[in-house]
Amino acid sequence: MGNYRLGKIDIPLVLCYLFLVFAGWVNIFASVYSEEHSSIFDLSQRYGMQFIWIVTAFILAAGVIFVINPKVYSVLSPPIYLFVCVLLFAVIFLGKEVNGSHSWFEFGKVKFQPAEISKISTSLFLAYIMSKYGFRLGRLRDAISVALVILIPMALIVMEKETGSALVYCGFVFLLYREGLSGWFLLFGLLAILLFVVTLAVSPLAAIIILMVLHGVANGLFTGSLARHLLIIVPLAVLLGFLPRIYEVEWMGFLQSVDMEYLALGIAMVPAVWALVKFIGKKARHIKPLFLSFLCSCALVFSVEFIFQEILQPHQRARIENLLGITEDLMGAGYNVHQSKIAIGSGGLTGKGFLAGTQTKFDFVPEQSTDFIFCTVGEEWGFIGSVAIIAVYLILIIRLIILSERQKDTFTRIYGYCVACCFFMHVFINIGMTMGLVPVIGIPLPLLSYGGSSLWSFTILLFIFIKLDMERWK
Amino acid sequence: MEKKNVLIIGVLAVGLILVLQLFNLQILNDQYKITAENNAYKYVTRYPVRGLIMDRNGNILVGNKNTYDIMVTPIEVKEFDTLDFCSIFNLDTLEVRQKFKEYRKYRRRIGYQALTFLKQVSSVQYSIFMEKAYKFPGFSAISRTSRNYPFAAGANLFGYVTEVDADFIKKNPGYRSGDYVGASGLEKSYEGVLKGEKGYNILLRDVHNRIQSSFEDGAHDKNAVPGKDIISTIDGHLQQYGEHLMQNKVGSVVAIEPSTGEILALISSPGIDIDQLASISKHYKEIVNDPYKPMFNRAVMSAYPPGSVFKLVNGLIGLQEGVITPQTKYNCNLGYYYGDRKLGCHAHPSPLDFTQSIMMSCNAYYCYVFRAIIENRKYGSVSEAFDNWREMVMSFGFGRKLGSDFPAELGGTLPTSKTYDKIYGKNRWRAHSIISLSIGQGEIGATPLHLANLAATIANRGYYYIPHLVKDSPDTTIHPRFKERNYTMVDTSHFHKVIQGMWQAVNSEPGAGGTARLAHVEGLDICGKTGTAQNPHGKDNAVFICFAPRENPKIAIAAYIENAGFGGTWAAPIASLMIEKYLNGEISRKDLEQRMVEANLMQYVPVRRR
Structure with missing residues (x-):
């Protein structure tokens, strides 16, 4: 019986998993290696500890595969979810403060972070809710319950001051997309990020111009009168482009009484309102939603300043400013990323070789065995090694998607997508951060970074799916 | 397209972005390859030498050791x-x-x-x-x-340099732990000029952490750029002499060159001990716990009642408003009587005209003048007249920061009509309610810098330059506001009468009633006005402002000594000795000098011990 079951295990996923765990261990060894403690099993060092985490993670994986009956997941997911939410809430008050956040429980020498297991419980509960008979994402009640399931742990984690971990939950939007959410939401999300970045890095005016042009082109495409729209929009865009100059002209001084951004907004409104009035009720059913999204985007552009100055914490602000090149502070907020880029960049094509990295070894990069583990990969294994690691992550994620799609059971499919989303967000944010593509957000690289909490939770997250997948014929 | 495929393509696209950035960092871009030879940089900071502070004659006031x-x-x-x-x-x-x-x-x-x-x-x-x-x-x-001070004077003026702390670094990202920064005084105001630029040496380390060599023979090293010097308006000898005179006294002396607004000496006593200034962190606790508060720069921060010297301002406003003429005479019978109350005055001949009122500092005269200003029919109400008076007073610089280049300057106090509305109720107060303002008492507070500026304004016959501490030099240009004349709201034609009175106060025959005879120096033509300001905490404060010579004045001084008593006895001699020192270079009145140096007036100053 046991052999029959094991034969169904998905070999590519397990191989990816083993490869990444082993690569992590080797790189942790390299990043904290010192000549006095040269054995990789030395328990006084992080690589020794990681060995213990790995062995225990294997035991957990074996437990998930051989011991636990997969039927319990769907039954137990509501109480588990509830329990984890209570933990997330309790840790805000009872947790030990580490680097300003209250997200760790500490029992003697053992520390653990509820935010890590909350990824598992949220995924299970989402799968449970969305696989219930009669669930439709299009129905308001169902949509709200899904949103709450995602937002509650997210909000609690933000309250723990672990904003980075909370961001991961944004990844569930891809699952929702697969399960019926309109693609427009993804596009709108992308647009929002674009506008946020342009407003900060260039100017609100530039964001308004981009917004006006995009909206006009979209209107034009949907109503089949692109030329007419362009005729209005292009001259207005040019006018807006020259607005700062116009403000400098002396005899235009009367303009000073109006903020330039507000004037620009007024001008940008002209084609939008024109299109709305002209095409409304003429079979152009996109006009209204497009106009609504235009208004929302305008509101976003004008609230960027507020969000940035009032809602974000100073260190988050500094990291974003640094990423966008607004400020360059190589010794302060930009230090980590700068050193990390040097470490990765100095690896070149083939890398400096195992244990030969100097950037990583002399502790130039803080948090090097945890969040910045990818630097060690970049420095010591070079372009080839780094691409290999990224490739394995991509294979893992795509394999998860493909396997999810072949499930007959909705619960398993949705859970599989959740796992893929979690991995995707972590990998993209973490590697992007070490290379200066994403602001510094302190989340670990799954399976590679040092740390028991993270390794265990990703192991369980992944192996629950592997087990569910093994059961698909039943 | 099937949604599954959209997502897979999305994942691949993101993967491609990551790989492209890797390619950019590791293959294309040279910027991040500095450690290509398996080496790590070690930056060794090279600190710049701070700029010097010179005095107006080119002597070094603040140097380096x-x-x-x-x-x-x-x-x-x-x-x-x-x-x-x-x-x-x-x-x-x-x-x-x-x-x-x-x-x-x-x-x-x-x-x-x-x-x-x-x-x-x-x-x-x-x-x-x-x-x-x-x-x-x-x-x-x-x-x-670190700093050294050849003149051993001016500790509060120059301020101190200290190592930056974490808080400061957070607010000023240009600084690193271990850097020094000017924390007070001129060192603070002119930090940007004085600090210079740090440099560094780049050394290389191998994988076993041995320093190998200097990176590319120092081709990328950066030399420190020394800070630029500033030329201060201070006269080192005068500053030193002033501090010598002010020992064992609490108060302040400020001297200004009227024709430029340049501050010649700025003394706050007791001040920080100059020997402790270079290593102030070691003595910080001791200084902070000193009951006389040596860190508190009285010259620019302390709001003192100006006392009788403020009569000059009221007199000028009276002339400008036309409520008196130089010929106006008032009676004084040992004071000014209003209702059943009296504001006392000393014994002097009566009646007095305008010039005599200044010479003998009659209190009653200025009560009449002030009442005429405040209850002038020209204005609709007392409040309106008062606010007009206030505006004219402010045109002399009172009640606001003058805008000097000294970082800790404060503005003193000057009430508005609203202040009195609050105390007495709207329209329920008259000139008699606030009569002490006529003689510079009550709700008015002025810093010694304000008073010195008043002396300079009168010396200039009606305008002043904002007092400042730094001159143009090859490396720094001072702010244009220091080069503008600021006229008061009183016509320049009225000032000669006041000056006549001030001249008589110092230079009249013995027995004629001049209040500042002790300030007289043969041939210097000093014009001055004494003041004796009531101090709610103990003995009166001694005040004296003056300038000299009468024509083309070279120096204007305010001296303010807490709890010393009569202005003519203590403040006037100290100010006049400084004028003598500055104009003649030597002191003819050795006895007076010795008496002033030896006097210990600190004993009268009440202090709260911790």
């Missing part, structure tokens, strides 16, 4: 002879062990950084250390500079 900091790179330290090490620097072995315990605790954070182990060791200690340095691997010495 060499000191050394002992640095330690904890990870490179091997076992060493702690006793021997401690004997060099007179250290306690326990202290050293304690420090190393801390280094061990934070070893991960410290890594391969060098930390400051000892600050400002003397050159003798430095040379002994350098002989034995081979015994102490991991320790090194870097040369820093």
Whole structure:
């Protein structure tokens, strides 16, 4: 019986998993290696500890595969979810403060972070809710319950001051997309990020111009009168482009009484309102939603300043400013990323070789065995090694998607997508951060970074799916 | 397209972005390849020398001397002879062990950084250390500079330099731990000019953490750029002399060159001991706990009642408003009587005209003048007249910051009609309610800088330049506001009458009633006005403002001495001695000088001991 079951295990996923765990261990060894403690099993060092985490993670994986009956997941997911939410809430008050956040429980020498297991419980509960008979994402009640399931742990984690971990939950939007959410939401999300970045890095005016042009082109495409729209929009865009100059002209001084951004907004409104009035009720059913999204985007552009100055914490602000090149502070907020880029960049094509990295070894990069583990990969294994690691992550994620799609059971499919989303967000944010593509957000690289909490939770997250997948014929 | 495929393509696209950035960093871009030869950089900071502060005659007021900091790179330290090490620097072995315990605790954070182990060791200690340095691997010495003060004067004026703390670095990202910054006085105002630019040497380290060499023979090193010098408007000798006179007195003397607004001396007494200034952190506690508060710069921060010198302002406003003429005479019978109350005056001939009222400082005269100003029919109400008066007073610089280049300047106090509305109720107060303002008492507070500026304004017959402490020099240009004339709201034609009175106060025949006879110096033509301001805490404050000579004045001075008594007895001689020193270069009245230097007036100053 046991052999029959094991034969169904998905070999590519397990191989990816083993490869990444082993690569992590080797790189942790390299990043904290010192000549006095040269054995990789030395328990006084992080690589020794990681060995213990790995062995225990294997035991957990074996437990998930051989011991636990997969039927319990769907039954137990509501109480588990509830329990984890209570933990997330309790840790805000009872947790030990580490680097300003209250997200760790500490029992003697053992520390653990509820935010890590909350990824598992949220995924299970989402799968449970969305696989219930009669669930439709299009129905308001169902949509709200899904949103709450995602937002509650997210909000609690933000309250723990672990904003980075909370961001991961944004990844569930891809699952929702697969399960019926309109693609427009993804596009709108992308647009929002674009506008946020342009407003900060260039100017609100530039964001308004981009917004006006995009909206006009979209209107034009949907109503089949692109030329007419362009005729209005292009001259207005040019006018807006020259607005700062116009403000400098002396005899235009009367303009000073109006903020330039507000004037620009007024001008940008002209084609939008024109299109709305002209095409409304003429079979152009996109006009209204497009106009609504235009208004929302305008509101976003004008609230960027507020969000940035009032809602974000100073260190988050500094990291974003640094990423966008607004400020360059190589010794302060930009230090980590700068050193990390040097470490990765100095690896070149083939890398400096195992244990030969100097950037990583002399502790130039803080948090090097945890969040910045990818630097060690970049420095010591070079372009080839780094691409290999990224490739394995991509294979893992795509394999998860493909396997999810072949499930007959909705619960398993949705859970599989959740796992893929979690991995995707972590990998993209973490590697992007070490290379200066994403602001510094302190989340670990799954399976590679040092740390028991993270390794265990990703192991369980992944192996629950592997087990569910093994059961698909039943 | 099937949604599954959209997502897979999305994942691949993101993967491609990551790979492209990797390609950019590792293959294309050279910027991040500095450690290509398996080496790591070590930056060694080279600190700049701070700029000098010169006096108006080119003497160095604030200079630099060499000191050394002992640095330690904890990870490179091997076992060493702690006793021997401690004997060099007179250290306690326990202290050293304690420090190393801390280094061990934070070893991960410290890594391969060098930390400051000892600050400002003397050159003798430095040379002994350098002989034995081979015994102490991991320790090194870097040369820093600290301040020295050839004139041994002006501690509060120059301010001190201190090492930046974490708070400061957070607010000023250009600074790093270990940097120095001007924390008060001129060092603070002109930090940007004085500080210079740091440089660095780049050394290379191999994978075994040995320093290999200087990177590309120092091609990428950057030399420190020394700070620029500033030329101060201070006269070093005058500043020194003023502090000498003010010893054992609480108060302030400010001297200004009227034709430029340049501050010649700015004394706040008691001040910070100049010998402690360069290493102030060692003495900080002692200074802060001193009951006389030496850090408090009375010259620009203390809002004192100006007393009788303020009569000059009221007199000028009276002339301008046309409520009196120079010929107007008022009676004074030992005071001014209103209702059943009396504002007292001393014995002097009566009646007096305008010039005599200044010469003899009659209180009653100015009560009449003030009442005529405040209850002038020209204005609809007392409030309106008062606010007009206030605006004219402010045109002399009172009640606001003058805008000097001294960082801690405060604006004194000057009430508005609303203040009195609040105290007495709207329209329920009249000139008599606020009559003490006529003689510079009551709700008005002025800094000694304000008073010196008043002396300069009168010396200039109606305008002043904003007082300032730094002159144009090849390296710095001062703000254009210091080069503009600021006219008061009183016509320049009225000032000669006031000056006549001030001249008589100092130069009239003995027995004629001049209040400032003690300030008289043959041939200097000093014009002055005394004041004796009531102090709710003990004896009266002595005040004196003056300028000299009468025509083309070269110097204007305000002297303010707390709890000293009559202005003519203490403040006038000190101010006149300083004028004599500045204009003649030597003192003819040695007895007076000795009496002033030896007087201990601090004993009358009530202090709250902690």
